[in-house]
Amino acid sequence: MASIPGPVRYNQTARALHWIIAALVLLNLVTGLLGETLEELQIPAPSHLATGILILLLSLVRLGWRLTWRAPPHAADVSPLLRKVARVTHLSFYALMLVMPITGWIFVSASKYPISMYGLFLWPKLPLTKAMPIVGAATEAHEILGYGFAALAALHIGAALYYHFALKDQTLRRML
Ligand code: HEM
Ligand code: HEM
Numbered sequence: 001m002a003s004i005p006g007p008v009r010y011n012q013t014a015r016a017l018h019w020i021i022a023a024l025v026l027l028n029l030v031t032g033l034l035g036e037t038l039e040e041l042q043i044p045a046p047s048h049l050a051t052g053i054l055i056l057l058l059s060l061v062r063l064g065w066r067l068t069w070r071a072p073p074h075a076a077d078v079s080p081l082l083r084k085v086a087r088v089t090h091l092s093f094y095a096l097m098l099v100m101p102i103t104g105w106i107f108v109s110a111s112k113y114p115i116s117m118y119g120l121f122l123w124p125k126l127p128l129t130k131a132m133p134i135v136g137a138a139t140e141a142h143e144i145l146g147y148g149f150a151a152l153a154a155l156h157i158g159a160a161l162y163y164h165f166a167l168k169d170q171t172l173r174r175m176l
Helices: 012-033 046-066 080-109 133-166
Strands: none
Touching: 012 046, 012 080, 012 133, 046 080, 080 133
16 A cells, blocks of 8 residues: 655754744743833843843754755645745744844843843853944844734744645645
8 A cells, every 4th residue: 555645844853943943932022022111121031031042042053954955845836926925934034033132132232231041151241332333223123123023923823824724735734
């Protein structure tokens, strides 16, 4: 009896990194958007900073790994336009997974707040002061890109669920 081929999937390391980073990013979007105002900065939960740095480190590993393989081919019925939208979304995600933590690291470096890695050790701060234009720009960018990241995540997750539950195709299974 011929075996029925399973869906073409992303490799195991890619799948594991996707879900770990996705959970951490969603957590940071929530803690960021729900942050309470303290003195000079609206510091979210202290774990927001540590989790953001962890996302940066894991994303560097993920990007390095990503350069060593090609994504599994799309099913034939995925239109060229949709492939383009997915490609732009995924590239933007990779950029945001680096730019969000780096901008956070920049402006917190210029504040009085330590970057404690879950109470285990202190993450080094960059030699920056508030007067430097890059610090103001990083603060603005972190806020604006944060909203962009949340919107893109809603689009990405909505699309994954739509393809799985409404169209009942293999898209979500590629990442499971
Ligand atoms: C992928 C990682 C990250 C995501 C998705 C993220 C997301 C966000 C979001 C959505 C906000 C709310 C923006 C606003 O309403 O002003 C925020 C605020 C903030 N984030 Fe992050 N963040 C990340 C990494 C970091 C890192 C690494 C740090 C510092 C080491 C950091 C420090 C802060 C601080 C201090 C605020 C409050 C900013 C303010 O008062 O204007 N974030 N973050
Ligand atoms: C905000 C959190 C998330 C981020 C940052 C993220 C990021 C990414 C990235 C960068 C890719 C491209 C992988 C590559 O080709 O290298 C991807 C693919 C994928 N993601 Fe997410 N993801 C998130 C959450 C989710 C969630 C919650 C789901 C499911 C409901 C999901 C389902 C998928 C699927 C099915 C693919 C494969 C798409 C394809 O084959 O073209 N993602 N994700």
